[in-house]
Amino acid sequence: MKSQPGQVAHQLGTFASQARSHRSPTAQRKQFDILLSAIDDTVRQYRFAQTALSSGNSDAYLTALSQAGHAYKSADKAAQRYGMPHLADCAKRQGGPQQSPTAARPAGGWQLGHDSLYPAQQVGAAVLGGRIWVAGGLTGPEDATAKTEFYDPTIDTWSPGPALPVPLHHAMMVSYRNTVWVIGGFEPQGSQVSGAASARVLYLDQDQDYWIEGPELHHARAAGAAAVVGDKIVVVGGRTAGNSAEQVTPTEVFDGTSWHDAAGIPIPGDHLAAASDGTYLYAVGGRSLEVTTNTAAVQRFDPNADRWTQLPAMPSKVSDSGVAIVGGRLIVVGGESTGTVFGTVRAYDPATSTWSNLPHLAAARHGLAVAAIGNTLYAIDGAAQPGHNASTSTVQILTFHS
Numbered sequence: 001m002k003s004q005p006g007q008v009a010h011q012l013g014t015f016a017s018q019a020r021s022h023r024s025p026t027a028q029r030k031q032f033d034i035l036l037s038a039i040d041d042t043v044r045q046y047r048f049a050q051t052a053l054s055s056g057n058s059d060a061y062l063t064a065l066s067q068a069g070h071a072y073k074s075a076d077k078a079a080q081r082y083g084m085p086h087l088a089d090c091a092k093r094q095g096g097p098q099q100s101p102t103a104a105r106p107a108g109g110w111q112l113g114h115d116s117l118y119p120a121q122q123v124g125a126a127v128l129g130g131r132i133w134v135a136g137g138l139t140g141p142e143d144a145t146a147k148t149e150f151y152d153p154t155i156d157t158w159s160p161g162p163a164l165p166v167p168l169h170h171a172m173m174v175s176y177r178n179t180v181w182v183i184g185g186f187e188p189q190g191s192q193v194s195g196a197a198s199a200r201v202l203y204l205d206q207d208q209d210y211w212i213e214g215p216e217l218h219h220a221r222a223a224g225a226a227a228v229v230g231d232k233i234v235v236v237g238g239r240t241a242g243n244s245a246e247q248v249t250p251t252e253v254f255d256g257t258s259w260h261d262a263a264g265i266p267i268p269g270d271h272l273a274a275a276s277d278g279t280y281l282y283a284v285g286g287r288s289l290e291v292t293t294n295t296a297a298v299q300r301f302d303p304n305a306d307r308w309t310q311l312p313a314m315p316s317k318v319s320d321s322g323v324a325i326v327g328g329r330l331i332v333v334g335g336e337s338t339g340t341v342f343g344t345v346r347a348y349d350p351a352t353s354t355w356s357n358l359p360h361l362a363a364a365r366h367g368l369a370v371a372a373i374g375n376t377l378y379a380i381d382g383a384a385q386p387g388h389n390a391s392t393s394t395v396q397i398l399t400f401h402s
Helices: 005-021 029-055 058-081 087-093
Strands: 126-128 131-135 138-140 148-152 157-161 172-176 179-183 186-189 192-197 201-204 211-213 225-229 232-236 251-254 259-262 273-276 281-284 298-302 307-311 322-326 329-333 345-349 354-358 369-373 376-380 395-401
Touching: 005 029, 005 058, 029 058, 029 157, 058 087, 126 172, 126 179, 126 369, 131 172, 131 179, 131 369, 131 376, 172 225, 172 232, 179 232, 225 281, 232 273, 232 281, 281 322, 281 329, 322 369, 322 376, 329 369, 329 376
Parallel strands: 225 273, 273 322
Antiparallel strands: 126 131, 131 148, 148 157, 172 179, 179 201, 186 192, 201 211, 225 232, 232 251, 251 259, 273 281, 281 298, 298 307, 322 329, 329 345, 345 354, 369 376, 376 395
């Protein structure tokens, strides 16, 4: 516990979330609430200890660790009074048996992490050095932000990053050559929050202090999708701005030096999502300017062959979802349709060309950022209502075991 207080906090927090996700007990309700309150206090103390340890403040670390130890003993006693084994034994049992030797399976339902620093939707995500970066987004229907932030899952803590040069939303994000890239998006123009689609490309300097201008896209676009395939950034789909907005069909590939056009996406769309398994880019869903035109298309792009392939469609049409690849499967999270926000989570297995259902999000979202680190999936921010209303700062976490 001394060396990994953040891990202890995560284990106990997950245990408490799982306990809350089940039906509340009718008997011993008061003792059950006392137990969860004691665990919550213990989680906070261990998080304080991890934060102090990470910042190098040894005095604060030792003080927090001592307080965490006292809180842990109190929670352990509360557990035994409730009729449970010691908390240490509960944590060991948390993972449960493995269900499949070939595919990652959820170890439980979605859990909640620490809220992000500001509510946002229409955001992307990029994983760098074990941290998840989020940049820009819509904080309200008519309000875009230039703020950035990053999440450290080992200590369940958010920190601010350097502001973008301009407010930006519906942009694409990737991690490429050891830094974070922000590509395209809508830039506000006067009173128009989606005034112009951008061709701008930004990347974070190596000290993560400021943003540098990179080579611009050939085709300005927002609400597109991007992923890194091998050593190339691939950008697909999206739309332009204004009353005469159009779909952007050309695919663009960045080789580290310049962009070049590649084969156009067969079913153009905006508000689509993309992820890469290192060999292909998978483009999922999307729409043609209006949410009433949602598609269920799943399209695979091979940048080496400059070729698109149509894969089995999703069970239902969706746009504005998030995707990631975990355990070799393409995971599609949330999204929206006319008047509806989805909590649906589905998995596509390329080996069998089949779709399956996974546990629903704890809270339905669209316009969210989705990222995977190892066998853990993170769904960050997003909107709780259709359109650009109800931006949130919620962090939802689903852990798989292989």
